[in-house]
Amino acid sequence: MRMSKGVEWALHTLLNLHIAGGGPVGNGQLAEAHGLPSAYLNKQLQQLVRAGLLTSTPGVRGGFQLAKAIEQITLLDVVEAIEGDVRLFQCTEIRCCGRIGEIAPAPTEPCPVKVAMVRAEDAWRQALAAQTLADVQAELERRPEVTDAVRASIT
Numbered sequence: 001m002r003m004s005k006g007v008e009w010a011l012h013t014l015l016n017l018h019i020a021g022g023g024p025v026g027n028g029q030l031a032e033a034h035g036l037p038s039a040y041l042n043k044q045l046q047q048l049v050r051a052g053l054l055t056s057t058p059g060v061r062g063g064f065q066l067a068k069a070i071e072q073i074t075l076l077d078v079v080e081a082i083e084g085d086v087r088l089f090q091c092t093e094i095r096c097c098g099r100i101g102e103i104a105p106a107p108t109e110p111c112p113v114k115v116a117m118v119r120a121e122d123a124w125r126q127a128l129a130a131q132t133l134a135d136v137q138a139e140l141e142r143r144p145e146v147t148d149a150v151r152a153s154i155t
Contacts, residue, residue, distance in 0.1 A: 006044045006082045009036060013045065014053065014078065014133055015140065018070050019147050020154040024056075024063030033153040044082060051081035070133035076125055078133075089117035 013030055027045060031038040045064050048054040055067045066073075091114035095107060140146055 003079065003083060006040075006047075007079055009034070009041055010044045010048055010078050010082050011075070011133070011136070013041070013064075014048070014066065014070070014073065015137060016150050016154055017054075017064065017066050018133065018137060019140075019150040022155065024061070024065045025154055026063040029154060030064065033150070047081050048078075051077065053077060053081055070137055073133045074129050075131045075133075075136075076128035079128055087118070088121050089114065091117075 012034060016030065016033060017025060027042045028038050030036075030045070031041040045054060045056070049056045049064070049067075052067055053073055054064045056062070056064055091111050093111065095101065095104070095111055095113075
């Protein structure tokens with residue numbers, strides 16, 4: 001499984017907005033802070049707005065800010081905002097195809113491969129849902145030089 005860079009960018013941006021505190025921060029300033037392409041980051045930010053994780057304020061003094069406290073935003077919320085909530089494994093019932101499908105009786109039970117993959121994905125999703133941005137922020141606070149750099153770059 002592979003997630004897009006957008007997930008990483010979204011997670012860092014949400015944390016940066018928390019660290020910066022205060023009012024809205026513009027897309028350009030957020031992108032420049034990490035040397036990201038502004039247009040591409042803006043797509044991620046709009047997805048976070050649609051998911052209810054950010055708010056967007058238009059205008060010269062506008063920008064983006066957190067819509068919820070970081071204690072209320074899980075890693076799964078962010079992944080689903082950027083990647084969608086579509087199942088990773090798509091069973092195509094290959095067990096019923098080709099020569100094996102012609103010879104074997106029609107299955108009456110769910111595909112064991114699908115069952116195993118769904119179980120693994122559910123565990124992954126539960127692990128992401130169990131961690132909030134506040135948990136990640138607690139790790140960041142052990143590195144004050146990083147949070148100082150964020151504040152200097154965004155505020």
